Amino acid sequence: MKKKKFGNSNLETNPIIFGGNVFGWTLDEKESFKILDELFEKGYRTIDTADVYSRWAEGNEGGESEAIIGKWMKERGIRDQIGLHTKVGSDMGQGHKDISKSYILKAVEDSLKRLQTDYIDLYYTHWDDDKTKVEETLGAYQQLIESGKVNHIGASNLSPQRLLESLDAHKVHELPKYEVFQQQYNLVERNDFEGEIKEICEQNGVGVATYFSLASGFLTGKYRKEEDFEGKKRKGFVEKYLNRQGLAILDALDKIAEEHQVTNAAVALAWIMNRPGVTAPIASATKSSHIEAFDEAIQLQLSEDEMNKLNEVSKK
Incomplete structure (x- = not known):
């Protein structure tokens, strides 16, 4: 499977990144191992997770996704074949x-322990706390890079201003650079990425990974009326898309998918993969x-x- 490079970095990724938020949430350990084995056999070797996944599931404390991935890599003996991405900074119950x-x-020590590895390929600032100076955050990453615990850094969900401040601090103070930016982006949620963030990333050679690429499953076409998501774990994520525009997007996906004899999900992902500024969807x-x-x-x-x-159909 042909790899892609994030921005101007030497960090490579599969054309689709697997999102590990399902591990320990909608999939238990045994089911997670089955999916991970299938992914590996097909050549998908880039996995995105976070320390906070899957804290929101009943009885969980956070770190469940990392722990499952770590155990799987350890048992299979394949750590060196995986592009491992995780995150820090989200609310872990504090x-x-x-x-x-x-x-x-x-936090990085806790993640490394759960992941059963001594290094992380891509370590993200998950959410901004809106108070820590960007130089302090990047200084922490510099220490981790110098110690070999982190290879590359990225950011997720930063405001345009904070992203620019971070990129400027990299240039002025010779601190590590955010090589990847992660943002919500899909056919029903385009505004967060298109505009300032996209422009900043393109001008600074920053790669882009998109999350909620299938709008929590809405773009697969399985949620078309209210009863379709009643009692489902993703109800809170998808019910807002059940409107006139959302249904029009599904109709367009239906027709294109039928023409190519593929799934709606394939069309929705291919659209992202062909959008300017995007490196790979998650x-x-x-x-x-x-x-x-x-x-x-x-x-x-x-x-x-x-x-x-x-x-056209997805334009706000």
């Missing part, structure tokens, strides 16, 4: 977000058919007319 140096240096899977949609997306060639149709 009641607030934190990207101070002291917090990062402690997507999750809970069954084999979902992974098959990844293969379809990578092979799918959308025409200019099809891209224009999707662009």
